[in-house]
Amino acid sequence: MLNRARCRLTWTLRRTRAPLSAIARRCHRTMRSLSLAVQSKRAKERSRTFDQALLELLVGPLSKKPLRYEASTNELINEELGIAYPIIDGIPNMIPQAARTTHQNKKQEETEQH
Structure with missing residues (x-):
């Protein structure tokens, strides 16, 4: 350029x-x-961009379990609870009310239907 x-x-x-x-x-x-x-x-x-070295220090605020970084959606995922926390301007928003639910809740709904 x-x-x-x-x-x-x-x-x-x-x-x-x-x-x-x-x-x-x-x-x-x-x-x-x-x-x-x-x-x-x-x-x-x-x-x-999110500094992935923070993953060693961060845990989910509700479950206190390690989180996984998803680059495609720029979110921190809590697999156990099925919650995704957004990362805004490189800063994770760890407020539970700001999180969205992931596919885990769909699995629970499917098991309830059967």
Whole structure:
């Protein structure tokens, strides 16, 4: 992405009749802003991801059992109770009222029907 932007900028600046020092300043300023934008985007992505090392420390607030991280839904799953706790901006929301029920409750309903 940066390389394509650099090439496009260089090509555009070569067509201008500005002195070489002005072109160099513009290039430097533009590349610095592009670099900062990429760094900012990466920092935001890192802050939103869940640090899986926390799984060693976290347990379910109701059952006190270990939790499993599900990357596809970005949730912490309590298999025993069938509850999924959402992770928002990299922070697990461990409030039971904020959790959703998972497929475990469906299994209980099926056994009750038989």
